[in-house]
Amino acid sequence: MSALGTSKPPVPVPSGDGGGDRVRLGRELSHPPRDGVSNLCFSRHSNRLLVSSWDKSVRFFDVEANQMIAVFSHKRPVLDCCFHDDQSGFSACSDRVVRRLSLDSKKSFRLGIHDAPVSCVEYSCVAGQVISGGWDNTIKCWDPKSGPGQALVGTHNQPERVYSLSIEGYKLVVATAGRHVNVYDLRNMSEPEQQRESPLQHQTRCVECYPNGTGFALGSVEGKIAMEFFDQSESALSKSYVFKCHRLTEGGRRVAYPVNTSTFHPVFGTFATGGCDGFVNVWDGSWKRRLIQYPRYPTSIAALSFNRDGSLLAVASSYTYEMGERPHEPDTIFIRDVNDVEIRPRPRANTIPALPQ
CATH class of the missing domain: 2.130.10.10 (YVTN repeat-like/Quinoprotein amine dehydrogenase)
Structure with missing residues (x-):
């Protein structure tokens, strides 16, 4: 799930009463993004963390060691990220590309492309698919095990730009501009199960x-x-x-x-x-x-x-x-x-x- 943001640089100010006692807020990770955070997510298997940012990067952290293990550079601001397993993840970028991130090799590979910025990405364990949503009014399903140019499983038109999506089991919920909400069953993506406002x-x-x-x-x-x-x-x-x-x-x-x-x-x-x-x-x-x-x-x-x-x-x-x-x-x-x-x-x-x- 992604949060909308913008890509202007931060202007530091002295800490004030808005931040309170920072010790009470939690432990600060070293080497945070230099521009707005678009999303972060823990691995399902360990205390590893992915952080995507408008600074054109995805950072990979070992939270227990407070250590940044890798940085994946992108051409434009990254709007979302998710884990596949402890060795790989995926990113959604405003350059229209969905990328697979290899956490072991610290390299990224193009999984597929949208016709406009990709705003969100999720991985379904039960379906074995990557689901991405874009500002091209589509969601796309990808098979991460397929070779280059063969990963696309299906494209499904949406009523407006995709702002957020979430998966639980075989249920996929897609929220778009215009207050539209579509509910899908990942086993049958031919049309939404429900179309709501x-x-x-x-x-x-x-x-x-x-x-x-x-x-x-x-x-x-x-x-x-x-x-x-x-x-x-x-x-x-x-x-x-x-x-x-x-x-x-x-x-x-x-x-x-x-x-x-x-x-x-x-x-x-x-x-x-x-x-x-x-x-x-x-x-x-x-x-x-x-x-x-x-x-x-x-x-x-x-x-x-x-x-x-x-x-x-x-x-x-x-x-x-x-x-x-x-x-x-x-x-x-x-x-x-x-x-x-x-x-x-x-x-x-x-x-x-x-x-x-």
Whole structure:
């Protein structure tokens, strides 16, 4: 899943009260990107991390050693990345190319090409395919085991530019401009299983499937999250809801900040969201409660990722130019240790008030 950004260089400013005590924010990775972070993701098998950036690179980190193992240079800003396994990954680049990244050889290879910038890329373990989405209004399916020029499995037209996609099992959810949401079964891509309109009123920033495969969460620029289900029965539809988040009172008025990213905890099914307000919030979607808000980060939260067992949370503090050109903190990747107590669902009586509707 990718977060939208821009490719202007950061303007460093002294740390202020927005960043708070940086020690409380987590451990900082050395050698972070020099421009905006578009996405980051942990491996499913280890504490290795990929970070894509508008500085035309994908960085490969060993988080436990706080060591950058490799940098993959691209011709233009990289908009997304994902792991294949511990030895390889994939990148989505604004030069229209989907690349395979060999983490052992530290070389990249062209998997395929779109007709416009590639905005997002995911790998499906169950289907054995790479799924990419582009601003050419298509998603493309690739077989990573095929040779050069033979990897394309299928091209599927979308109603608008693809902004975000998410995979869980055989379910693929594609969110585009114009608030369109298409749901596919990867075993039969001839047409979408469902064609929906987002219940949110403004541009979609991120989509993330529930880890139990029953639905997905949408985040938008209006500071709201929509919790949706694949089941379209009347009883299931009654469980869908929208709530407000990432909103602050500033200058006597309530300001809504874009929700850039969301990620589900792999064990408990609770989820974290990151916004342009610089906060990371953790939610219990079943009980409709916020569990915790971490201390404010130096600037916008561009991307989040839990590791394989949910004991670590990677946080990209990276200005996303929602307020235009202005001085801001440099891009930083923080690694938070996650305490089960703060992330585990709690009985209703022990949680804070319900989510604002």
